[in-house]
Amino acid sequence: MSYAAPIAHANPSKPSVNVDALVECIQACFDCAQACTADADADLAEPQVQTMIRCIRLCRDCADVCLATGGILSRQTAFDLATARAALQACVQTCMVCGDECQVHAQHGFAHCQTCLQACRRCQEACHTVLSLLPA
Numbered sequence: 001m002s003y004a005a006p007i008a009h010a011n012p013s014k015p016s017v018n019v020d021a022l023v024e025c026i027q028a029c030f031d032c033a034q035a036c037t038a039d040a041d042a043d044l045a046e047p048q049v050q051t052m053i054r055c056i057r058l059c060r061d062c063a064d065v066c067l068a069t070g071g072i073l074s075r076q077t078a079f080d081l082a083t084a085r086a087a088l089q090a091c092v093q094t095c096m097v098c099g100d101e102c103q104v105h106a107q108h109g110f111a112h113c114q115t116c117l118q119a120c121r122r123c124q125e126a127c128h129t130v131l132s133l134l135p136a
Helices: 004-010 019-044 049-074 081-106 111-133
Strands: none
Touching (some): 004 019, 019 049
């Protein structure tokens, strides 16, 4: 169960963007962080781990950025648009690069990379949506 929606609706601070888009983005960020963490671990178990080094690195970076972005978006009180914008932009970029790397490995039959790719693309899109909704 995700607590993003009930807390976002219960927070007395009014969200800076559409609450449904915000909740989807928070959930996508945390889901992507989990998928990237698990994928990096699965990469370590592959027989040819040397070929997975870039994927492991990008998954770990993506997990960190997604966790930070999800946390920043979860805090709506005294919300700072510039900080949120920077985090969202970094998340879009990191998810794109990580997803591209996972796509290469997914094409070679690595199911864990396919799952991570899907999580990265979902997060990338959700962050892009929230970015587009932020006031100028």
